[in-house]
Amino acid sequence: MKPAVMIGTEDRIMNRWAHFAKKxxxxxxxxxxxxxxxxxxxVDVASAIVAALKDDGSSMGNVYELGGPEIYTVHELAELMYETVREWPRYVNVPLPVAKAIAMPREVLLKKVPFPLPNPDIFNLDQIHAFxxxxxxxxxxxxFMDLGIVPHKLKGYPVEYLIQYRKGGPQFGSTVSEKVNPDSYP
Incomplete structure (x- = not known):
């Protein structure tokens, strides 16, 4: 299994962005x-792993590339984060060479000092290379389709955990789960 960037309660992208943007x-x-x-x-990746384990062995030895149903630019994903936390989006465009120059002193020090250094939220070389x-x-x-799974769209419940970063707290405003009509269930 080769999952794409995973989004969820303890992810390493949207949480870091929301925390950085609030700070x-x-x-x-x-x-x-x-x-x-x-x-x-x-949760979709976990479902794919379970489906691969439960099948008749046809998935053995195969590589599944697990990506969501929608392709976003990093900017569009950041817009979704800002929309969920209900903040005005404010960006600073950082060219790739400048970002690498900001991250490089830490990378050099990692090889020189005998103790671990803190990992910055945004400007670490691994994340810069990923972007x-x-x-x-x-x-x-x-x-996912080859495993019989339909992945969730990102808007809505999969990013609802970001409401913890809202100004005024998570109870400020309505959430996706509050908009579901319970009478529609059998």
């Missing part, structure tokens, strides 16, 4: 936010 009131977009990614809900290239599912790859 510093802006979000740096590395490379202008034009990199394409295909984020996937972590340097598009990460989308290949056209002829095995996907």
């Amino acid at each position: 510093y009131s802006f979000l740096p977009l590395i490379g202008g936010g034009s990199t394409k990614i295909q984020p996937v809900y972590v 340097a290239t598009d990460t989308v599912v290949s056209e002829n790859a095995l996907t």
Whole structure:
């Protein structure tokens, strides 16, 4: 299984962005936010693993590229985060070479000092390299559909956990789960 960027309660992308945006009131977009990614809900990845374990062995030895149903640019994903936390989006476009220059002193120190250094939320070299290239599912790859799973769209419940970053607290405003009509269930 090769999952794309996973989104969920303890993810390492939307949570970091929301925390950074609340703390510093802006979000740096590395490379202008034009990199394409295909984020996937972590519950869908877990379902795919269970489906592969339960099948008749046909999935053994195969590589499944697990991406969500929609392709976003980093900028569009940041817009979704800002929309969920109900903040005005404020960005600082950081060119890729500048982002690498900001992260490089830490990387050099990692090799020199005998103790671990804190990992920054945004400007770490691994994340900068990840945002340097598009990460989308290949056209002829095995996907969720080959396992009989329909992945969730990202808007709505999969990103509802971000309401904890709302000004005024999570109870401020309505959430997706409050908009569901309980009478529609049998």
